[in-house]
Amino acid sequence: MSALYLYSRWVRAWHWLNALLFIVLMYTGASMHFAGGGWLMPFDRAVTVHNTAGILLTVGWIGFVIGNVTTDNGRHYRVQWSGFFTRLFAQAQYYGYGIFHNAPHPFHVTAEMKLNTLQQLSYLGVMYGLMPLLIMSGWAFLFSVSLPETLFGLPSVWLIAMAHLTLAYALVLFLLVHMYIITTGETVTTNLRAMLTGWHREDAPHSSSHQEAQ
């Protein structure tokens, strides 16, 4: 079996905290957005919880960025441009075709590269694109009192609200896809277990290398 220690303790702690906050934010966000439904949290409590979770999410995100700068986890987010499109195409082809024909994974996790090109691209977009925007729009809400009346000729609170909402939908979408994609590892639970234990083990029953090792 091959075992790689891919996810250091802080990465895992951050990931699961982030996941928890995401769920809380989604639920409370929906509670405010669709206020009044039976399974939703009461509006005023949802406001407090959402605000608190949002602030914690911000702290977590800053921690994540600092972590990436100060540890070598950051290299996973640096795009290797040589052969980029080839790899991207291979990965897309795998998800769209190969996976249905039991083709081998075009990408193998190593300590240097734990994310495949498609993953890398989407995480980059989410963590450095959508998340900061979402966080900023959230904070803009918190300080909406000091916002200018209009922004680009539109009412600024409305603009912020729409941005926040759109981003929120986009991130919920990401979460859906993310939760599905992690099941496409060597086995359905390989990636999940890796994120729980830190160790990426390729010990799936059909892995030929594994059998050979035994």
Next chain:
Amino acid sequence: MHNRLTKRASGWLAGAVLLSALLGTSSTSTAAIHGQLGTDNSDCLRCHRMETLAYRDPQSGELVDLHVNGEQFGHSAHAEVPCIDCHQGDFGQYPHPAAALAQRLDCVGCHEDQPDAHERAYRFQTIEQEFARSIHATSDSPKVKGFNCHHCHDPHTFRNSAIGQPIAEIVRSDNQLCLSCHSKIREPYSTAHLWLPKRDKHWQAVRCLECHTPLTDLGQPVSHQLLAGKDSNFDCVNCHSQEQRLLQRLYQYRSATDLENSGWLSKAILNQSYVVGMSRSPLLDALGLGVMGLTLCVLIAHGWGRYRAYRRFRQHQLEQ
């Protein structure tokens, strides 16, 4: 209207008397020179337009403001009404006789007498009934003793909020009515409304009566039954949701301007989105939920495909 007609009539009268050469000259100053203090609105305003025309009531010590802002009056709901229609009495004399000053003015009577009273947005009979249940009428507090229409509505300046008027202006002028008495609320260390998140923003953005009056039937304007604090709306969701309490009330004044200024697209997007929580844009919601549903379908299909492949693989392995 009545006023203007009278003026014109008097002009003709003068013309008949005077030589035609004098017709073109302004007769503005002659009125004054002959000392004929009339009871035309402009005669009254000659003194009453003084901004500081006021005295302190010897009994109460309170300031009695006698100023009528001519310009505001000209824009008010009563702009066309001659002063003496309401102030009936010998006001042609100065100092005004005590008998004339002692009159009480009644809004409901006059308004219900209007020929189109039943077609108007506000029925004064309804107002009277609502007011009778209002905290301003039912409270035992000595402060509201003798509370009447004039405490809130200065007949010389009052006008209904109109569609197309900027919301911020409506909110400011409306709340000013309340705050002129409830002045303690806005004091720097006031604890009023502290429970309300973003209290100051609320004060800026909505009218007091949004929460302090009961909801009326759809299409009916705001009730005059002011509620005591404890009976007022504490439920955020009443505004911050699709239950469009605000749309029905404050924002009814908005839509027409939006439509005029911004076209239907802006209206579709903007109209329901002034308030947090009301940031529900049906378009975005539909789009967002739709894409999500679609994605879910794709993922399920993908998963099913994978399962089928796995089954094939196992089959293949077994066969081997």
Next chain:
Amino acid sequence: MNPIATMLDPKYTRRLFIGIGVLIALALAYRFLYPIIFDAYVGKTNAPLTYDTSKRLTDVEFEALAQSLSEDARRLKAEAVVAVDQNPFAREVKIEMLMNTESFIRDSEPRHIKYFREAGIRQYEGPKTCLTCHATLEVDHPDGTRSTVNTLDDLVNSVHFKFQTMAGGFSTYGYDGRQVNAGPHKIPVGKIDRACGIPGSFTWTGWAALISSHPEHGSNGEVVLRSEGCGQCHIGGNYQPATEKMMPVGDVPDMAKEGIDCLICHAAHYDMNQRVVIRDEYGLRWNQDRSLRAALTVAPISSETCLRCHQHNMGGDAYAHNDAAQALGYQHQRLLHRGAKRGNPFSPADDAHAAAGIQCTDCHRPEGHKIPRGRLGVDLVANDLPDKTVSCETCHGRAPHNASENKALLNGHIARLACETCHIPRLEDNNVVLRDWVHPTWDAEEGIWEPTDVYRSGEPGKGFTYLWFNGNGTFLANALGNNPNGSDTYDPLMQQIARIDDSEVIAAVRAKATELKQQYPAIDIERYVQMATDPLSQLSPELLEQRRAMIQANLRTAMNDGKSRIYPFKLFNAMMYEDMSNQGPFGAMILPFDYNIYYETGDTAASVKRAIQDPIVQRMYQEPFKRYMMDEFMAYFGVSGGWKTIYPLVNDQLVNVEPHWMRQMGTLMVNHGIQRQGHDCAACHAPNGIMDFKLLGYTAERIAELQDPALLRKPSVTTLTTAAPESVAP
């Protein structure tokens, strides 16, 4: 390289030490060399100050003094107790007995007697003695907060000490349209560098002078020394004003601070006879009452203490109830200024508030030593608290008239008229309007040459006028404002305050000119009258045109600013020597006089020559002073192209210096001398009333309405509207 390692490198260590050494040297130079250099540069003296009035008393003398100080109070109190008795002698005995009881003495003594007795203070040595207990001061602010300040710093940085400020907050606008000191380049402005309300001198050249007068009566032709100078009204006791405070760095030397006269404001009994010029080995300065007697009577500030100086510019020196003017000195008696600066006295005889026992500080409520003048300021006198309101409304509210049948109508006027407009019906008769400094008159009584007051009057329309005022003023004290109708015909700088049309006034000026011609044959009477009553005739057509354009372009905004009301303004113009190299459409730089030559010889040109040789005036005509403040000063003055440093004295001859009247009259606010009974309605609401409604920017229709005599007639019961012709729109 690691920054810490870099620092430890010997090469850098040496540099570091050199750097620190330079800094220490600079600090030492600033502390010790800078004051010496500065004093040398401006040509001023500082020296340790001593006062003969400060004497040490023995304990016995102290107690005797204490007894005598409380005697009046004790007697009054005892007399009240022993109100009646069978016979006067018995009553007197009882009073004497009561007066000397322990508790009577204790309760009647001025408070500081006890403090001084217990602290063993037997000599008053100036601020030092006060600061023993009052080193810090609790200051109450209007927002309810309280702060503790250093008393000496608080005072030294107040306008009463430095009489200028470099801060913003001026409601004054330069003729270039800029608000004074609102921009980044702030210059010191206030009385220190500005001719006095009735110009004649600068504080720098006229701080203290001993004049040799030659009175013709009763002194057998002996020379009598008289005291004169700005220092008499300013609390610094040194040889010159606090010039150091005009710089952004540096401070007044400690020895100058020791000259501060705390008691002139804080003592209930202060001997104004001590306030005269004395000469010591360093020069001339003002003496003060530093007796223990004065110090023991320290009590809360009262109108009486303020008026020791301020009655001078309100009622004037010649005002009958000016107490300070009754105590001119045991020697070197102070010269009285005869024409009144404002002529609106604050005293029980002539002011309703003073008569009601209201104290100055009831309205001008101090914060520590900072005292507010009020937000409205037409002149350029510095204000410690420019944002603090001093107004009638604070006490009287919005509806002050309560007694009259017409109270509502009277109150109605407040929107357009300031209270002062009705309630200061006239000023003192000796209120100066036109003063000729260039052609002085011999005063045989005093034995000195005095400036000639060409016209004095306290009458409305003559001695003072009515102008729209929104609180803004120009750099030369012209009230700004506009008729609320937004009129563009209201233009006082071209009309009301730039010319005198009243034929009575013109006749009086002509009479005076004729009188002066006997002394000064060169005077052309017609030209003299024209210059005095139509000062714009002194401007070239180009300058006149420039003036018109500048008023429109630069001042209209400040005139239309805020809310204007009609206020009364004392009018004033003066003929002075001007430096014509620095002339603009609103005037030229006026030159100071040397007091001795002026008063003693009447040779005004020689007096100017002497005064402008004062080192600080010479510095004014040099580059650093130009850069530091004069360029900016002239820009506000309406003179384009900056300050010309062409020194107007060459080979002892004045060059390009001409006598001129200022190009418009100054307008000074009058707020005191309030009468219960104001003007009556007919004073204004009649043809030829005291207000020129046309010049105030009213339309012809409105004027007819305002002047309509029927306005004041009780109308008969009127017929209805059909009889009333078309009336005026509101």
